[in-house]
Amino acid sequence: MVFDADTAGEIVSRYAGVPGGLLPALHEIQETFGHVPRAALTALARGFNVTEAEVYGVASFYHDFRLDGPAGKRVLKLCRAEACQAVGADALAAHVKAKLKLDWGGTTADGEWTLEPVFCLGLCACGPSAMLDGRVHAMLDEDALDALIAR
Amino acid sequence: MMRVRLPKDAAAVALGADAVADALTRAAAARGFALELVRTGSRGLVWLEPLLEIETDTGWRAFGPLAPGDVDAVLDGVSPKALGDIEEHPWLKRQTRLIFARCGIVDPTVVPPLTALKRAREMGAAAVLEEVTRSGLRGRGGAGFPAGIKWKGAADASARQKYIVCNADEGDSGTFADRMLMEGDPFLLLEGMAIAGFATGATKGYVYIRSEYPHAIEAMKRAASAFPDFDVEIRVGAGSYVCGEETALLESLEGRRGQVRAKPPLPVHKGLFGQPTVINNVLTFASVPAILEKGAAYYASLGTGRSRGTMPVQLAGDVKHGGLFETAFGLTLGELVNDIGGGTRSGRPIRAVQVGGPLGAYFPPSLFDTPFDYEAFAARDGLLGHGGIVIFNDRVDMAAQARFAFEFCRIESCGKCTPCRIGSARGVEVVDRIVRGQNVGQNLALLRDLCDTLKSGSLCALGGFVPYPVLSALNHFGEDFVR
Numbered sequence: 001m002v003f004d005a006d007t008a009g010e011i012v013s014r015y016a017g018v019p020g021g022l023l024p025a026l027h028e029i030q031e032t033f034g035h036v037p038r039a040a041l042t043a044l045a046r047g048f049n050v051t052e053a054e055v056y057g058v059a060s061f062y063h064d065f066r067l068d069g070p071a072g073k074r075v076l077k078l079c080r081a082e083a084c085q086a087v088g089a090d091a092l093a094a095h096v097k098a099k100l101k102l103d104w105g106g107t108t109a110d111g112e113w114t115l116e117p118v119f120c121l122g123l124c125a126c127g128p129s130a131m132l133d134g135r136v137h138a139m140l141d142e143d144a145l146d147a148l149i150a151r
Numbered sequence: 152m153m154r155v156r157l158p159k160d161a162a163a164v165a166l167g168a169d170a171v172a173d174a175l176t177r178a179a180a181a182r183g184f185a186l187e188l189v190r191t192g193s194r195g196l197v198w199l200e201p202l203l204e205i206e207t208d209t210g211w212r213a214f215g216p217l218a219p220g221d222v223d224a225v226l227d228g229v230s231p232k233a234l235g236d237i238e239e240h241p242w243l244k245r246q247t248r249l250i251f252a253r254c255g256i257v258d259p260t261v262v263p264p265l266t267a268l269k270r271a272r273e274m275g276a277a278a279v280l281e282e283v284t285r286s287g288l289r290g291r292g293g294a295g296f297p298a299g300i301k302w303k304g305a306a307d308a309s310a311r312q313k314y315i316v317c318n319a320d321e322g323d324s325g326t327f328a329d330r331m332l333m334e335g336d337p338f339l340l341l342e343g344m345a346i347a348g349f350a351t352g353a354t355k356g357y358v359y360i361r362s363e364y365p366h367a368i369e370a371m372k373r374a375a376s377a378f379p380d381f382d383v384e385i386r387v388g389a390g391s392y393v394c395g396e397e398t399a400l401l402e403s404l405e406g407r408r409g410q411v412r413a414k415p416p417l418p419v420h421k422g423l424f425g426q427p428t429v430i431n432n433v434l435t436f437a438s439v440p441a442i443l444e445k446g447a448a449y450y451a452s453l454g455t456g457r458s459r460g461t462m463p464v465q466l467a468g469d470v471k472h473g474g475l476f477e478t479a480f481g482l483t484l485g486e487l488v489n490d491i492g493g494g495t496r497s498g499r500p501i502r503a504v505q506v507g508g509p510l511g512a513y514f515p516p517s518l519f520d521t522p523f524d525y526e527a528f529a530a531r532d533g534l535l536g537h538g539g540i541v542i543f544n545d546r547v548d549m550a551a552q553a554r555f556a557f558e559f560c561r562i563e564s565c566g567k568c569t570p571c572r573i574g575s576a577r578g579v580e581v582v583d584r585i586v587r588g589q590n591v592g593q594n595l596a597l598l599r600d601l602c603d604t605l606k607s608g609s610l611c612a613l614g615g616f617v618p619y620p621v622l623s624a625l626n627h628f629g630e631d632f633v634r
Contacts, residue, residue, distance in 0.1 A: 019405070019406075019424060020386075020404050020405040020406040020424075021406060022406030022407075023386070023387075023389060023403060023404075023406050024386065024387070026389070027362075027387060027389065048406075057408055058406065058407060058408055061391065061408035061409060061410075061565075062388075062389030062390055062391050062409070063389070063390030063391060064362055064388075064389035064390035065389060081324030081325075081509070081559075082324040082325060082468070082505055082509060082541050082552070082555070083324045083325045083467040083468045083539075083541045084324070085468075085552075085555070086467075086468030086469045086541055086542060086543045086544070086547070087468060087469050087496070087497070118363060119322065119324065119392060119509075119559065119562075119563075120322060120323070120324045120326075120363065121161070121165075121363050121364075122161060122162075122321060122326070122327035122329075122330040122331075122363065122364060122367075123161065123162050123165050123327065124324060124325045124326065124327055124465065124467030124468065124473075124539065124541065125162065125197035125198070125327070125465070125466060125467050125470065125473025125474050125475075126162055126165065126166055126197050126198075126200070126473065127467075127468070129165060131363075134365060136161050136164060136165035136366075137165050138162060138165035138166050139165075139166060
């Protein structure tokens with residue numbers, strides 16, 4: 001949903017009293033708005049009684065939090081770690097990058113696709129693996145991945 | 152009524168288990184019989200997933216790997232994918248399953264009897280500490296620190312609040328034992344944490360699970376809310392590998408950047424929110440119920456040298472029979488890779504195996520006689536880590552793997568110490584220069600010097616252990632660097 005201060009304020013107030021609540025608050029902000037908007041950083045800083053710089057420092061440390069706007073409608077996370085490398089993940093990544101015309105972290109101009117690297121989904125005995133819109137897939141090859149993307 | 156088990160484990164789901172479940176439900180409706188479908192964890196024979204088990208008059212019968220189209224043949228009794236009683240399968244039969252004894256069998260949403268926790272309460276805290284110490288259990292996250300000594304440290308500390316923290320930030324590629332356990336038997340982990348809480352006087356627990364594991368997060372949240380014996384909160388990471396380092400994990404739990412803390416003070420003295428904290432890996436906590444039920448002497452009778460008990464070995468990468476194999480320490484690397492793993496899935500010859508995650512060493516087949524044991528691996532400049540073995544075939548470029556180790560370290564460095572933050576970036580560049588043939592002799596010397604700096608000067612194992620994959624690649628596969 002589009003950012004609105006009341007919703008953000010409600011999320012912040014639920015976590016402000018929780019010990020170490022900033023991370024779960026950031027997760028819920030991102031789940032709700034699709035990213036962590038600038039205005040949410042302000043709300044978090046106020047709620048947690050820390051500086052905005054502090055909140056930005058935390059949010060920007062973690063790969064999961066999107067500070068530069070929401071991802072595409074569909075998010076493909078392809079595993080780049082060793083166990084998947086051992087069964088051809090690098091070649092698969094090159095194939096997907098060429099197909100979607102994207103580099104890691106990129107989103108297509110039409111806002112349809114985002115391609116992200118992931119370092120291990122714990123599917124290491126059945127790689128190469130990927131997560132598409134939160135669903136896991138294993139034993140992928142170019143054809144299987146093309147079919148997933150076309151679906 | 153037909154009773155069946157089908158895993159809801161992420162690997163089984165990734166291989167199509169949900170579609171098989173749907174096909175089965177439809178077939179039962181079409182054929183007009185009642186179906187009791189229990190979504191279990193995985194048995195760990197990943198190459199046979201999705202693996203379905205059906206109860207018959209003569210015991211459970213397994214089928215796999217199944218596709219939705221196989222379901223009718225299974226129900227008609229004519230499936231070529233019949234495996235018989237899976238417990239009799241040699242791959243399962245050769246194992247010693249203590250941690251994974253119930254995984255793949257029980258319904259992970261149903262609270263089990265918790266007999267070990269009851270036993271702990273009967274024994275008393277001091278006796279539990281003694282039992283865990285005598286078992287020889289060492290931390291399964293990678294560092295191998297004796298669990299009993301850690302627990303004793305927290306028990307002896309006096310504080311208004313102590314914490315039990317479970318490190319479920321299983322970021323090492325090639326490892327998935329924590330994920331499988333949390334999905335397949337979450338209550339075993341919670342029981343182990345509750346026992347730790349009882350033994351140390353800690354009344355609050357946290358499980359920190361990486362965000363890449365949505366199935367495990369769901370299973371643990373459900374289990375924690377159904378678990379009456381210990382107050383446990385499930386927290387989710389945010390894509391940072393270094394948060395698997397215990398002090399970075401504590402920082403992250405406190406809502407900060409996941410930056411490593413200098414030690415001392417140790418977490419048992421000053422851990423989460425400055426309070427005494429036991430932080431252990433999933434498998435460490437999950438080993439404890441079996442220790443209390445079967446006794447420290449039995450547990451210590453398994454294994455070799457100072458590596459006692461069982462380790463869930465995870466066979467990954469280009470492996471024919473990949474999955475989780477829980478066994479007492481002491482099998483050789485070659486037995487694990489060739490006899491149990493069955494060699495490569497691709498059929499190509501094995502060139503290297505990486506043991507212990509991205510910071511573990513690459514071993515050539517000439518070192519396959521190394522026993523799976525903390526000290527034996529250390530003696531050969533390697534580490535067991537979290538028990539993952541990634542198999543590479545002869546197409547691997549070991550200079551590229553060394554470069555990747557630095558690249559990964561550069562991406563994941565918390566930035567607190569200079570050797571790791573800067574050294575990893577310089578490492579990528581030095582490997583690139585060597586591969587390009589630029590001042591090779593000088594750059595090779597520089598690479599070794601850089602590794603020495605990282606090893607000795609880094610604050611934690613991320614920078615400190617990157618030399619393992621880099622130098623093992625260079626020492627055992629030098630021909631890939633100089634072409």
